[in-house]
Ligand code: ATP
């Protein structure tokens with residue numbers, strides 16, 4: 001690189017840093033975020049559980065609700081539910097660090113039992129509501145929530161109203177494919193994970209530690 005090129009590059013980086021610094025300066029508010037992780041690519045739930053690890057590292061109390069078809073023994077459930085109460089001196093001393101609900105167990109996904117599935121989802125939402133109205137929860141993860149909402153087992157208006165009414169500093173993360181536009185509109189941060197390649201299509205079954 002010539003001296004001239006080096007100088008040009010340096011000037012460009014200085015300008016870039018000024019722009020970034022100004023943007024960082026402008027972002028001076030705090031709020032409980034609604035994060036939606038959607039799309040067909042792998043990494044939605046695992047990203048949510050990554051944020052959960054971050055939060056726990058900051059002494060934040062976390063609630064998880066998983067709306068799933070059938071229980072599979074996931075590593076994250078084993079790991080996070082194995083954590084005990086918050087230690088002495090912590091803001092949440094003595095409270096459980098993690099509250100974990102599996103709410104979809106037994107969804108039939110069969111048109112015959114639509115009403116049963118709807119009821120199960122609604123019972124599940126009552127548990128979620130308790131967490132959304134409890135300001136001791138700093139983070140609530142609603143894993144695979146997009147499905148019961150898309151299937152109308154849960155009323156999207158009610159779901160959004162309950163989320164909107166949560167404590168001001170409580171963060172909520174929703175995962176699942178095909179998030180309805182209403183969820184996306186309500187969110188502060190939305191990421192759509194794209195499926196570029198997945199080992200499953202090469203005949204490889206779900207691998208412990210990576211997929212479950
Ligand atoms: P993960 O839990 O690994 O972060 P995810 O939450 O993005 O994945 P889900 O739709 O909830 O994806 O599916 C969970 C399981 O399905 C995981 O075992 C994951 O590897 C697998 N999976 C995710 N995306 C795909 C895909 N595009 N094709 C096949 N299997 C997939």
Ligand code: MG
Nearest residue numbers: 044045144175
């Ligand atoms: Mg998932």
